[in-house]
Amino acid sequence: MSATTGPASAATSPDAVRILGFVNHIAPSPDIEEAIERAFSWGVDVVVAQGTGSDWGPYWLGSGEQVSANQAANVEPYVRAALRHGVPFVFSFGIAGADPHLETCLQGFDAMCARNGWEPRVGVVRSEVDRDLLTAAITDGPPVVPCSADAGLSPELTVADVEEADRIVALIGPEPIMAALGHDDAQGRLDGVLTGRALDIGLFMALPMLRGLPTAVAAHAGKMLECGGLALEPGDSGRCIWASLDADGFTVRSPHEGARPTIRSLVSHTFYERAHPTLEENPGGTLDLGEATYADVAERVGDGADATDVPGVRCEGARWHEAPYTLLMEGARREGFRAVSLLGVREPELLAQARTWTDAAEQAVAAAPRFAAAIAEGRLRLTTRIFGLDAVLGALEPHTSVTGHEAGVLVDVVADTAELAKEVAYYAFIRLFIGPYPGRKTTAGNAAAPIMPVVVPVSDVYTFSIYHLLPLADPCGPFPYVVTHFPRPAETDGAAGAVPTDATHQEPARASV
Amino acid sequence: MRLYDCAEIIRSKNAGPFAVTIDLFFGDEERYRLARDSVLLTPAGVASAYGVAEDRVKGVYWDDRIRAAKVSVVRWSSSTDPFCADLFGAHLHTPLAAAELV
Numbered sequence: 001m002s003a004t005t006g007p008a009s010a011a012t013s014p015d016a017v018r019i020l021g022f023v024n025h026i027a028p029s030p031d032i033e034e035a036i037e038r039a040f041s042w043g044v045d046v047v048v049a050q051g052t053g054s055d056w057g058p059y060w061l062g063s064g065e066q067v068s069a070n071q072a073a074n075v076e077p078y079v080r081a082a083l084r085h086g087v088p089f090v091f092s093f094g095i096a097g098a099d100p101h102l103e104t105c106l107q108g109f110d111a112m113c114a115r116n117g118w119e120p121r122v123g124v125v126r127s128e129v130d131r132d133l134l135t136a137a138i139t140d141g142p143p144v145v146p147c148s149a150d151a152g153l154s155p156e157l158t159v160a161d162v163e164e165a166d167r168i169v170a171l172i173g174p175e176p177i178m179a180a181l182g183h184d185d186a187q188g189r190l191d192g193v194l195t196g197r198a199l200d201i202g203l204f205m206a207l208p209m210l211r212g213l214p215t216a217v218a219a220h221a222g223k224m225l226e227c228g229g230l231a232l233e234p235g236d237s238g239r240c241i242w243a244s245l246d247a248d249g250f251t252v253r254s255p256h257e258g259a260r261p262t263i264r265s266l267v268s269h270t271f272y273e274r275a276h277p278t279l280e281e282n283p284g285g286t287l288d289l290g291e292a293t294y295a296d297v298a299e300r301v302g303d304g305a306d307a308t309d310v311p312g313v314r315c316e317g318a319r320w321h322e323a324p325y326t327l328l329m330e331g332a333r334r335e336g337f338r339a340v341s342l343l344g345v346r347e348p349e350l351l352a353q354a355r356t357w358t359d360a361a362e363q364a365v366a367a368a369p370r371f372a373a374a375i376a377e378g379r380l381r382l383t384t385r386i387f388g389l390d391a392v393l394g395a396l397e398p399h400t401s402v403t404g405h406e407a408g409v410l411v412d413v414v415a416d417t418a419e420l421a422k423e424v425a426y427y428a429f430i431r432l433f434i435g436p437y438p439g440r441k442t443t444a445g446n447a448a449a450p451i452m453p454v455v456v457p458v459s460d461v462y463t464f465s466i467y468h469l470l471p472l473a474d475p476c477g478p479f480p481y482v483v484t485h486f487p488r489p490a491e492t493d494g495a496a497g498a499v500p501t502d503a504t505h506q507e508p509a510r511a512s513v
Numbered sequence: 514m515r516l517y518d519c520a521e522i523i524r525s526k527n528a529g530p531f532a533v534t535i536d537l538f539f540g541d542e543e544r545y546r547l548a549r550d551s552v553l554l555t556p557a558g559v560a561s562a563y564g565v566a567e568d569r570v571k572g573v574y575w576d577d578r579i580r581a582a583k584v585s586v587v588r589w590s591s592s593t594d595p596f597c598a599d600l601f602g603a604h605l606h607t608p609l610a611a612a613e614l615v
Contacts, residue, residue, distance in 0.1 A: 054530055057592040057600045148531040152593060264538075264579045271536050275528040275585040277574045294578075335595050383596045392598055394590070396564060396608050414595045463593045464530050 015246055017208045020044045020078070020255070021225035022240040024051040024091050025069040028077060029229075029238040035255035036081045039242045042253065042301060042310075046181075046207040047082045047089040049075065050200040050226055051105070052097035052127075052171075054330055054464070055273075061096035062166045062332030062462030069095065072108025076116075078240075082192065083118060089192035090177055090203050096330075097197025098167045099128050106194065110487040120191035123180030123481035127196030129168045129329055129470070133478055135159055137470060144468045147328050157468045165331035165466055169197040173283035173327065174218075175475035177206035183483065190483065197330070199283065200226040208245050219287040220318035221250045223270055223280070231269035232259040249316030251297060261313045263294045283327055283475065288319040325475055331466025336379070338458040339421035341411040341429040344448040345388075349439045351402045357446075358384035358409060361431035365424055379416040382424060384409055384432075409447070414461050425455040516553060517610040519544050525606035528585060530592045532571060533602040535609060537582040545580040551614045559584055562612045584609065 020039045022028070029035075051071050060067060071093055082089040093109075094101030106124070113120065134157075138144055144157035154161050162168070172195060180193040195203070201222030208218040221243050224231055229239025232254045239259055243250045252261040270289055271277050278289040293316050298309040345351055365371055365382055374380040388407025390397035411428045415421035433446055440446070472478070517523065522538040537554075539545035552558045560567040563586060571585040588605075590597045599605055 055527060055601060057530070148529060148587075267576060267579045268536065268538065268581055271534075271576075271581065271583050273526050273528050273534065275532045275534055275571050277576060277583045338595070381595065385596075385598065392604055393607065394598060398611075412596060461595045463595070465593075467530065 016244045017211050018043045018045045018244045019204060019225060020047045020240055020242050022049045022228040023237045024049040024071045024074045026237045027074055032077050035240055036077055039255040040081055040085055044087055046087055047078050048204050049091050050203055052092045052095055052197045056095055058332040058462040058464045061098060062334055063460055064100040066101045066104040067095045071105050072112045076112055088181060092195045092198040092203055094196055097127050098169045099126055102196040114487040120486050122484050122486055123190045123193045124484045125176045125195040125479050125481045127169045127172050129170050131162055134162050142471055144470060146468050153467055161466055164333050166334055168329055168331040168466055170327040170329045171197055171199040172479050173199055173475050174202040174205040174209055176479040178210045179476050180481035181206055181210055213245055216318040216320035217245055217249055221245050224252060224266055229259055231266055233262045233265040251312045251314045253310055253312045260311050263313055266294060266313050284325040285323050286321045288321055292317040326469040326471050329466055329468050329470050332462040333465035335461045335463050336414045336416050337418040337421045338461045339413050339425040339455055340458055341425045341455050342451055343409045343432055344450055346406040347442055351407060354386050354389060354402050354407055357437050360435060361428045364431045365428055374420060381414045383412050385412060418457055422455050422457055429454050514614050516612055516614050519548055519614050523606050523610055525603055527602040531588055532585055533588050533605045534583060534585045535606045539580045549575055553612050553614050554582060562609045
């Protein structure tokens with residue numbers, strides 16, 4: 001781990017693949033133009049960013065709604081640089097990454113291209129899983145098992161699971177992206193690749209693998225770069241990150257003046273959001289960082305008097321253990337509709353008995369004849385969360401009474417219809433607001449209501465009902481790229497980006513190079 | 514000493530929708546050793562802090578190079594539960610952090 005200064009052989013080798021990485025669902029930092037310019041002065045072969053994930057929970061996948069992250073605006077400075085320098089970009093789009101989410105992002109991409117006068121030719125890869133393909137896999141193939149055995153999911157995926165799911169995506173691997181990056185026709189190569197839900201590291205692995213670098217190096221680098229500047233010190237996903245990959249490993253640098261890679265920042269990033277620190281199962285194999293090494297390096301960049309030593313960290317020693325090819329699928333199923341009501345409590349006598357007070361309101365709902373059938377049929381669930389007591393930890397909370405001077409009560413109802421959810425939330429609110437309790441002096445109203453209407457309809461509620469591994473013989477087959485010219489023509493009012501991809505402006509998809 | 518007072522960084526986050534992982538970083542070798550040698554930061558100790566069965570603890574891992582530990586636990590309430598209180602898993606460190614490092 002000693003610092004060494006030497007020629008930047010890795011960065012200038014003809015066999016090196018240099019990646020500029022960032023996160024496209026996070027707005028870029030204010031110094032982004034300068035950072036991108038610095039990275040390109042070092043050399044960039046591909047610009048890569050992830051824009052999908054399951055962190056936001058199943059709501060987005062189920063509803064088809066898109067997180068208001070404006071991903072097209074976030075990629076604009078990077079696309080400008082990539083087009084100017086003639087290197088491809090590879091982005092996953094849409095958070096949940098099913099067709100409606102991707103389409104929302106593509107419409108933003110249309111508008112961005114139109115605004116700037118850009119006309120890129122892009123390989124678009126959709127990630128929704130074809131239900132017939134999945135049903136056939138369940139019926140004819142080996143068992144489709146959960147990725148996480150403890151998750152309370154079907155131990156073997158059933159046709160009913162598929163039918164009940166509102167939407168199903170797969171985290172596509174590097175192969176469909178490699179196919180698009182390898183596309184070559186009379187007009188040459190594509191300007192970039194845009195995908196729906198994708199394996200984050202797969203986006204980064206695609207070009208290095210296409211150029212023949214070892215899968216282990218590509219995957220290790222992908223893991224380091226997938227969250228952009230979060231792996232630097234200080235960590236910030238609004239910043240970008242740069243690495244040069246070769247057959248033996250890769251060297252990471254910060255394109256930003258205010259950040260640098262350190263051994264600690266990089267190793268701790270390999271931990272991030274992972275259950276195991278050194279083993280990660282991926283499509284077709286397991287990335288093993290058990291013997292990975294990290295060393296500080298300073299590489300001389302530039303000529304003569306302008307030459308400077310750029311700090312970096314050299315990463316080597318990753319291994320890749322081949323395994324049968326499987327893709328992780330995510331499916332969301334509607335559970336009902338949520339309505340809530342919020343009350344603030346500051347009355348000391350009531351704070352002292354907050355839980356028995358909310359229990360009484362829950363019992364009043366449970367005893368109401370009008371709700372009996374819905375409860376018996378499992379169409380109605382109610383909980384009251386007391387912020388200030390145990391709303392965060394639930395049964396794990398050691399405190400048994402409110403210790404502060406005020407608390408908040410959230411009435412939380414999930415029912416099969418919005419009407420029922422709202423009615424139950426109001427019923428519970430009224431019991432809390434006017435229900436008697438021992439020692440009450442405040443007989444005009446028990447609590448403060450901060451929001452009107454007091455019942456807030458929230459949204460449909462979804463669960464991840466599918467989190468299973470789909471065995472796949474051909475990683476590209478179900479996920480062909482479609483060559484698409486941006487901005488796509490508008491169908492009706494002439495505004496760019498008003499309609500989905502127009503089939504007449506596509507070329508036939510090719511499933512493999 | 515509580516784990517909270519011993520660790521410099523305690524970051525809790527989902528590792529997929531069904532597991533939570535708590536990364537612990539220690540500021541110096543003395544504190545790292547205190548944690549590494551503790552009973553609390555063993556699968557049994559973690560299970561006890563969270564009041565879950567030991568087989569729900571996926572592992573306690575150490576990295577001597579950067580003085581870090583990782584504790585991974587199967588979530589007792591996840592995004593499959595409509596009433597899950599912490600969908601990002603960002604606040605699930607507290608029972609462990611509050612425990613004495615014995």
